[in-house]
Amino acid sequence: MHAASIVVVGTGYVGLTTGACLACLGHRVTCVDVDAAKVARLAAGRVDIMEPGLAGLVARGLTGGTLSFTVEARAAVESADAVFLCVPTPMGAGGAADLRAVESAVATMANSLPSDSVLVTKSTVPVGTARRIGDLLGRDDVAVVSNPEFLREGTAVADFLGPQRIVVGSDTPGAAERVAALYRLLEAPVVVTDAASAELVKYAANCFLATKLSYVNSIAELCERLGADIDAVTRGMGYDSRIGRSFLSPGPGWGGSCLPKDTSALLRIADAVGFDFRLLSAAVEDNLAQRDRVVAKVANAVGGELAGARIGLLGLAFKAGTDDLRDSPALSVASVLSAHGARLCAYDPAVTGPLPGMAVTDDPYRVARGADALVVLTEWPEFTQLDWTYVADLMRGTAVVDTRNLLSPASLRDAGLRWTGLGRSTNRIDATSVS
Missing domain, CATH: 3.40.50.720 (NAD(P)-binding Rossmann-like Domain)
Structure with missing residues (x-):
């Protein structure tokens, strides 16, 4: 992919950093969130997250027309090349990751995703989630890719734009390479693997x-x-x-x-x-x-x-x-x-x-x-x-x-x-x- 049309679902710490940085790399990014008041603040350039450089990137994206915000997930994804899931996966009952936000986002977008698009999990999710998402989608024409984030609070923008490595994994041939191409301007080792291995990398590292x-x-x-x-x-x-x-x-x-x-x-x-x-x-x-x-x-x-x-x-x-x-x-x-x-x-x-x-x-x-x-x-x-x-x-x-x-x-x-x-x-x- 060259300049791609990207949708980022979730404007929390990971989602907003991901969206602003991908826009900085030349992609056209739409960030989606269910919180209308938050979307309005972000659309006006007001960033609540304490993160060096993030507010400046958001302002740059808004001014340059490469970054926008909306609450309309279905409409946003209709022309997307790639959709990044950056929703919360908090600790749930018994210590397992709570995937309800992931599942809700997938259910909302499933019928609106264009054929040959890629659905990317950026949120930290248990091993096997990519396969689970594929089953929820029920579509062979949309690939699921795991692309874990390695962002540290306080240095998130620097970590995204100067990564030590980029990990992408998918069980669909060629899908991981398509997502890796989104980062082509960044000089970093790229690990392309299967979905389960990519999902495990984040847990293993942390x-x-x-x-x-x-x-x-x-x-x-x-x-x-x-x-x-x-x-x-x-x-x-x-x-x-x-x-x-x-x-x-x-x-x-x-x-x-x-x-x-x-x-x-x-x-x-x-x-x-x-x-x-x-x-x-x-x-x-x-x-x-x-x-x-x-x-x-x-x-x-x-x-x-x-x-x-x-x-x-x-x-x-x-x-x-x-x-x-x-x-x-x-x-x-x-x-x-x-x-x-x-x-x-x-x-x-x-x-x-x-x-x-x-x-x-x-x-x-x-x-x-x-x-x-x-x-x-x-x-x-x-x-x-x-x-x-x-x-x-x-x-x-x-x-x-x-x-x-x-x-x-x-x-x-x-x-x-x-x-x-x-x-x-x-x-x-x-x-x-x-x-």
Whole structure:
């Protein structure tokens, strides 16, 4: 395909990024959503999603006439070369992916899709969904292709336009190649395979990353017990090309919109075929244990008793650069602290309240006022720029539990504060490399 007529169903995080970026590549893109008010906002160039570069791409597409928005799915797809399904697939009952939005979209469009068009699943769906969609369509003249997304919140536009790989899979000869051609302007390895393999790639990748994060959190715990330093350990590991440096930072646990639901879904997929995926189960269990480890550190920092303690929380989003609270480990830690009777006040530069179990403020220094301890839960760079001497004056206690190893222990010590990280010792020199 050269410049193609494309319809993107769903204008959430994945759908809007996909639509705006495909329009940027020269295709004619229509984005469809059932939310009329949202469609009106997008058609006026108002983007609610916090994502660098996305609003600019939407404005460019609208101005150039390559991007439009509508609620009329059937009319939109009647002249489409390819239709991308980018609808939510949240965790459903028992942990399996909920495909009702996918099935509803397919049912709505089934009779309107033109002959020889391609229906592409961009949403993360269980293995076998392409075949299931084919059965729902009941049409031999429309091919179904799996084209999983690998977008990270905060860098989604850059990830789409500069991908590490493009994966497309179909059981219809030639269909995957047609979808791969839509990305012809991007320089990236292209993996063309069958539909089931393409669907499994996304789960396999995300679940590997979740396992890697659980592993490094366990190594950080081991460092504390052995007197080693996690920063030095991960630096030494990261130079090994078989391991790499990414996803080697300990934290309060992994969360967000993808890893929790994808690990749960893959465990259900494995169970359905009689495979006991013990490694992945252990990674999920360890992630829950990490939350309890963090809570124990906070309790220790305030003398062992959380009931009545005033705890200031720095960060609520599941990671810096986004306002996404879905399955945020920060909220998970906060809920346990609150359940133990702690009084919580929180600040996040991208999040406004109210939130249950805590007061949310728009001033990081207000979080420190009268606090027995501060807990850094999200790695926002601005926290490193706080006036920590002033913070120390505001606090009632002196403890700072840094679950992201973000802050400078020396700077906090100079301010009269007690810094506690994950797998780190303030008595050890910083790990350095010589090359």
